[in-house]
Amino acid sequence: MVDRHRYARLRTDAGGTGMTEQVAATGRKRGPYAKTKRTRAAILDAALDVFARGGYRSGSIRDIATAVGMSEAGLLHHFPTKSALLAAVLEHRDQRSIDVLGTDDADPLATLRGLVELARYNASVPGVVALYCTLSAEATDPGHPAHAYFVTRYADTVGRLERAFDGCRELGRLRDGTTPGSAARQAVAVMDGLQVQWLLDPEGVDMAAELDRFLREVVDFD
Template identity: 40%
Template sequence: MIRESALRAAVDLIARQGFAATSMSQVAEAAGISPSGLAHHFPSKKALLGAVLAYRDVMDNEGGLRLDDEAWTCFDQLVDVAAVNSTRHQLVLLYTTMVGEAVTEDHPAHPWMAGHFRDVLASLSACLIRDQELGRVRADAPVGTIARQMVALMDGLQVQWLLDDSVDMVAILRQYVDDLKATWGTTPSA
């Protein structure tokens, strides 16, 4: 219970003010525990950040991309993630804050962020390549570009949504995925 309370407080504080500006004492105070109580669960600020990012990944990966799915199902799942994210303001804010902070190699979240992008791009590309081999995606489809554009659109829409919650991330992504299917999909063979 104490650990979860501290984790929720850290998610909120880091999302709003960033990792560098968030102190362990602020997290302890927001969680209603002593600094030593916080240190019992998270011995360092870096350990706390690791737990926050792991928590974010668990929340974001519920029903994550499955490589046994058809390519377009993988893309449809990202539209579903956007729908769920439209109800999780703090987690989206945490993610976008980390994107901005973690671009420098000396930031403790840099390896996590680089790994996140690498893994998502690899998963989407693998879905597309497998479906090219099965004849469900055109052979001339620019797999890497399609994967990268999908991630860029999704991340960019999240920023726009944080600034203006009338931005309909789900509708825009749905239209984009439908356009991808129309442009790069093939009629399934019988």
């Protein structure tokens, strides 16, 4: 199962990330297992597209099945519920974020630079960004199936950045008067808020450059 998910993630990542080649290579594998992986990948692509366009709630399994030329029953064989499909799409997004951000908490400046890299990567996947914006807003409703996921995800992200800013403070690089907790909340907010502005005006907004400017206002990188 883990392997299938990983493949699905790779395929969904295709476009602008240099991963297309790996995917194409993997796609040439023979046999029923490879076919299943291709099918799951195609479903995740379609789900991402349908959810990104209309949000999770109005996106239907039927629309996703139609997009990949399957029956609803056929799709449900791969992902038994719409929530399971959503979880797979979110897992993809998270894994990709972790890959870009890195997992090394030892160098706080590197973590913050990783955040700018993530913003730069996001600019290559507008569909994922649109999905994430719509879903995180929808999921603020405690009744939404992804509510718990987003509550945990935000707490984790803010916590991790707070540790990074605290590390900067210990290095004497955090601006006086700024607290690590406040800088973390603001950094996450700037990143999220810029995504909406960028989706509305892709030519007028440079997410990575703007986030970089924000970070340089609170941290001394030089």
